[in-house]
Structures are given as structure tokens and as C-alpha cells.
Amino acid sequence: MLENVVAASSLYNELVMAGVCEVLDVASEPRTVSAGRRPVMEVAGVPHELIGWMSQRGYEIDLCRQELEHEYVTVVDEDGNLKFAPVVSEEARTKLNRIAARKTRPPKPKARSLAQLRTDWRAGAKEFLGEAAHLVDSLLERARVAAAAIRAQVAETLDVALAALGVSAMVFVMSSNGLFHRRHLLAEARRFLALVQRGRRREPGLDETIVNAAIAAHCLDITEPKTTRGLLADYRLYTARWAHPDPTRTRRRAPEAAPDVDHRPPAGLTAPGAPVLRVEPGDWGIPRVPLRYDRAVIASTALTHQLRAARGAGRAR
Template identity: 60%
Template sequence: MTVDIKIIRAGQMYRYYLRQTVVGDGRRPARTPLRAGLEQAGVPVGRWMGRGLAALGLAPGEEVTEAQLRDLFGERGRHPCADRIETDLLAQGDSPKQAFKAGAIGRRVTVTGVDFVFRPQPTIYLLWALGDEETRLVIEAAHERAIVRVLEDEVAVIRYGTDGIYRVRPPGGLVAARFRHYKARSGRPLLHDHLLLSVKGQRLDGKWGSIHTTALHENTVAASALYNELVAAEVCEALGLATEPRIATPGRRPVMEIAGVPHELIRWTSRRSDQIAACLAELEHEYVTAVDDDGEPRFLPVVSERARAKLNQVAARKTRPPTQSARPLAQLRVWWKASAILTSGVAADVITSLIEHARAAAAAIRARVAAVVDVALAAVDVTATVLDPMVRTRCGGAHRRRPAPLHRVEPTGWKWTPSTGVGSRIHGAFLLDLGSGQGETHRLHRPHLGPLTAPRSNGAHHSRASAAPMRAPPTEWSASDGRTTAPVRTGRTVTVRVDAAAAVRVRARPRAVQRCIDNLIGNAVKFSPADTPVTVVTVETASRRLSVRDRGPGIPPGEELAVFDRLHRGPGTQATPGSGLGLAIVHDLVTADGGSVFARTADGGGAVVGFALPPHAPPPRARRTRPRPR
């Protein structure tokens, strides 16, 4: 996560922030003015930012003074220029009480602000550190704009009314002091901003209220994901770069990084992370083996997530190195480049021309992706990840702690048209019988909103026992098309074979069948080499099965059922683009109509994935009974 959050209380502004944080995480000597301390630390002066500055008589980009920080954050939320206001009013003859009241903005508070730390992704701040001056300025500008967009437009809310029951976006904007730092404690490059956000904000009626700090904490993960997306999008567009998925931690989902920046450079900057990880392992061992005076375990034998977070903070403090000597940014950039050439293991020509190397990688990705990526199917899968209602209705807020999606596709101007693609050619042979008066279902039903992993039955064909079959209009599979060859939206040619002597009547939702076919085709195209065929469909009259075969790596033994789990990634497929939801959606839609799905390794290589639907049986006619005579 690239965004950290910490509460600021009135006393902490004096004890910690004014002495250490704002001066490059060092230590400002006593009786040293703030500006002099910043110059000694080699970091720029703080700047005001936010749309709420106009109400306080300040302007974005103005220098932050020590007196302003003391008044706004140290004196329980007073006006940044409270000292000047009181002095002017006292000179005009006002009483001290009136002058003090005039310097207040709303009620006095104990929690005066929030310290947000924003830092770009590693590959972006490596380009900032090792690239040219133009690259540095573009990244810094994208970094600043993303911070304002995330906080003011997406995260912060202000409360008013009894017990703060009403919550709205701050109509007058926010007030924050930004302090930029250039390096980590290890001396390696780490562009990050400490954003001291005031909890004061104007309500709709013009009065001053408080920003809801609980909402800030709850949305930190979402804010981090949005910030990463905004920065990466602007940097890629301005510099001609592209992103690619990378596995940062084994066993976890990939993260999106700038293509062309070697991973060895990220390892070069993460020396501090390795030290914290080693210390954390020792602390966890001490935690699980600790005993009291009676020899009984003091804690649980397993380290909980909350305990691990606390231990990680302890490990960070124990391994924290002393502050290094201050250097100007220009000298730091020269030293970083020399150090990377000598110690990172990356070729010197790659480091000296890192931005050109990244642009070449982006051009190669665009040329490769343009021919194989189906943007429409990707938009459907990613939308299912982001907008899954189960996350909001069943998890009770836990969605804010879930891993953020790798990327977000905004299909602006794109409309789902079932009449395009091979799936529609197959679906075109499905003759709808809506005589029963049942309409077509357009929304995902309850069985689709199940847990991330559900128990599977033993066997190649399986369905969830808990998902009751849903009533769906009957659909006919027609064998009149025989054999067809048609291009998919990706440009690939797919062979369609219908092995059925006559139409097969099943009960299924037409839109659901269309979606399942498209997902199976997209999955087959994704895992098949570009020069191999894809046999799209085989409809068997007896078993009413529809299958798709590819010529890809196949399915490892024992993984036949797991491929239908959400977010499942098989061995060797972690770097394959996709959301990991395509086959899971097929499973949920098919089982919702009482069908089953199957997957196996094909004879001669590749995989066969498909589904079977139950036959349509007309409802039994009700027996007419005569009333019994009285």
C-alpha cells in the first residue's frame, strides 16, 4: 500500500512533527527556526494546498510557517493566522476574550489533523530519481494532482447534525500543509509527501465542522488504489510509458508497475524492508514462544493480523538507522545513479537511459496487446471485480480491506452488444420460447454472490449444493448451423462445431448463456498460442453439453475443480493478464440454472472447459379434482 495514515493530536505537533517529521524525519536542534531546520535537512519548505485555503485568507503554494502549524495543529484547531488576528484586534481595543474568540474556527478539538504519507509506486519513483529533469517534473506534478483528487473528491467527508448523522463532501474544500521528502532512512530514493490534513472544514451553511477521521481510516486502502491509478495513468500518458503486472510477493496477486524498469532496481531500494522482515520474524518467534511465570503461554500460538501489525511497527523502530547527512536533491540524484550502477546488478546503459528503456518496453507491449486483448471481455470481468454487490452486502465493510483490483477499465462509450462475436453466432441458434410469460433475467442472482471459494463436490461435474436452481425461460439449441469458422473480437479465428442432430431444449437464461460462452471463448483465447486453433463449441444432444477446447498448457492434475474458484491462478499463470473471475462467473451462472460445469485436459494437449444444462421439462399439469359433496 502506498498511502499511510496517522492521527495528529495537539501535543504531538510540538513533541514530534515540528521537531522531526517536517524536517526530513531528522531532528531539529532546539531554538532553530523551522526554515533553517529544513535547509539543514536538505528538504524544501512546506506548502499549503487544498481548496479550503481561500476561506482562511491563504493561497495554494504559500510557504507554511511554524506559527501557522502551531496555531492550526498545536492549539486545538485555531486559525493558522490566529496570532496576527488577535494582535490586530487587541490593537483596535477589543477585549482579550473577544480577540481570542475571533481566532477560533469552530469548536476546539483534541484530534487536530491527520498525517497522510503518499508515495508513488517503486518503478515510478525510480524513474523520478534516475531519469532526466523533465521526467522528474512530470512525476512530481502527477503526484501532487493525484493527492488533491483523492482526498478532496473521493475520501474526505464532513459531519453535521445531531451526533454527526449527516455526511457530505466538504463543499469548501480541505486545508493541508505538504512537506516533501526525497529519501528513505537507508538513503535510497523514496519520493513521498507528508500531508498534514486539518480536520477543520466548512459545512454547507458556512460554519466550521470536523472531517470524519473514521471515514479516512476506512477508505485508506481504496485511496491508495485510486492514487496509484491516477499517478500511473498520468505518468504513462505524459511520458509514453505502459504498465505491466508483476508478482511483488509470492503467493499474492500481482501489482501493476511501469514496464521496462528492472525489478533488481526495486530490490536495490528495499534494503530497509529486508531488515524489517528479518527483525519481524524474530519478534514473531518470541511472541508465540513467550510464557508467563507459571510456564503457560502468554499469547495465542498463532500471530493474528493485529498483533503482526504491532510487531511490524516495533521491528521498524528497532531497525531504524540514524539520519544521514543532508544533501541537495541534485547531488542525491547523482549519488543514486552511481550507487545503482555499482550495487544493483543492472547494466549501466540501462540505468543511464532508463526512461528510453521504459518507452521501448511500452511500445512492445502496445504492439503485442493490441492484437490479443479483448477490451470488451476485460471490461466485463473487471467490472465484476469492482462492483460485486456481495462485497458490500455480506462483508459489512470488509471490502475496504480487500486487495484492490490490478487495474480498472472505464468503458466510456462502450456498450454491451450481444449480437457481436462468436458467442452471439452460437447464441443466435438458441430459439427463445417466452410463451410462459417469464422475462429474461438481466441481473446476477443470489447464487452468483456466494463466498470467494465454495466447497466443490467430488467429480469432474460439480455444482453448489447450496445454490437452488433458479427458474429460467426455456432455450433451444439448434444444430442447423453445423460447422462454422468466425473471428473473435480479438482478431483470432475460432472454429464452431455443432454435433447435434436436432434442436435440444433446455431451461436457461439466454443472457446468462451468452455471457458463459463469451467467458469460455475469452479464456481459451487467452491461454492459446497465437498460431493454434480454438475449437469453440460442441453441443451433444444426449448430455446437452457445450465445451470449448484450446491448445494451451492444459490443466494440471488435481486442478480440474479449482479452476472455477474466484481469483484462482494455476502454476505458471500468475503473470497472465485477467481478473481470475471468468470461469467463476460461468460456474455461478450455470449452477444458478441447475446445470454443472466441467474441465479436463484434452487428448493431445490443451484444455476442455464447458458446461451442461438440464433439459427443459414442462411443468406437470395440475390434476382437476371434483369438490366432495357435503
């Protein structure tokens, strides 16, 4: 259960947002809360300032984490040498964020009824918006207008091959050592669907379809099972197919020996029902950016553009 909690959380977030959008006739949109982190899905049309007002807890955590980061890169030992690294890595930032969350956790408020919560929220929102307080009474209408514009741009059908390629690239780059399990693909597929569906309910099982296509076309099974459980599908260990062009030489490697996405261009890709995609060294064009999520987005976009170009060339011939 704990191993699959991220995939389950992604499904929960997707279904809740889809249910809210269906009942209220609104749509969702991504909002970047912190640089280098995955965006969160919010109801489109709601002013971001108002959402930020409701996110004071996150703001307090960010302030505390920044103080901890400064201490992390400046603290010295008894000999005057830096005790930690001169820069904050993503792993260190994640741990410092958890510490900041614990340090700033406020006491639990007293229980209030739903009616009282709504009354207090409306009064607080109007006070925060000041001269724009009238927006509170027209939030639903604004959200429905934004939803109409979004729905006009959302495709009715999803290209599974492109989705599988993008999900594979995201998971490969986001993993610390280039290795991942099926549950990681499933979680990313659900995040992808929440992003592209914009609050519209999708076909049941579409997430599984994307994952199966990704494993079949873009993932290389490098499992070396030592237990009976290791033979199960959910415990198979994968890496990106373009990261290890020679399966006979593939072995499970230590994190420091894992393939680096910035230096190991893909050798070739085959998407279901699509022409063979040949990517020559240097064509991937992924710049070295410090934040892993940004690098993953660039990788996913670059590869899907390559696949679209290969399809277009196939049709032209």
C-alpha cells in the same frame, strides 16, 4: 475521510502510475513484494534487482518482522505454556509488521536538491549493478520496449461483468467476516483497473460502473440501519450474494459465524447481460491455502472462468 482512505489511496496510485506511463511512454506491471500480499505496480522493463536495491527499507522491516514472528510463536508464560498462538495469523502478522516498521524507522536524512538526488541515485545504482552499470543509461529504452509488448496484449475494452464478478469475489474473501461496504468494492475495483490497464488511462467513472454492476449482480444488502447515516448508500452493509442464498435468513453475524469461503460454494450468479451461472456444490474448487490474498485470487479466477464457460454454453445453444 479515514473510512475512505484506502479507496482514495488506490485511486492516487492508479492515477500517478497512469500519468508517469503516459509522459514517459512506458507501461506498468505487477511485482510481488511479499508472499500473500497484493502485488505493487512498477514500471515494466526496470530490473527487479534495481527496484529491490531501492527497497532497503522494506527489506529491513521484513527481517525485523521475521524475528518478531519467531518470538511470537515461541514465547511462554510463567507456567511454560505458549503465550500466544503456535502459528502467526494474518492479523497478527499485520500488527507485527507495524511494530517492525516503527522499530526500524531511520532518522530523517538531510534535505537535498532534486539534481543532487538524481546524481546520488545514478552513482549508487551504477555501483550496485557493477558490471551491468550500463543498464542505468538505457532504462527508459528498455522500459519502452517492454511497454510495446505489454500494450499488444492489453484489450481495448474491459468486460464490466467479468470485472464486477472478480472484484466481488476478491472483496468477499479478503474481508475478515464476509461483510463489506461500497468503499471496499471501490478500492478493489481501482486496484483491478490498475492491474489490467497496465498504465493506460481508463475511461473516467469506469471504477464506479464496476462497483454498481457488482452490487447489482453479486452483492446482498443486509443492512440493519439504526441511525440516519446508516441509510446512506456508502454505509450499506453487503455480503456476497452466493454466500447467503436465502435473504430472509440473512442477519449481521459475528465474525466467528461468518460464512467460510472454503466451505460455502455459491448457489448461483447472474451477471449483467450474461446467462445465469449455476455453480453446483464442489464445483468452485478453491483449495485451502493459508494466505487470504492467495485464496481470494483463486476464488476470483475460478468464478470468472465459470462465467466465461456459462457464456460459451449460452452461445453454443
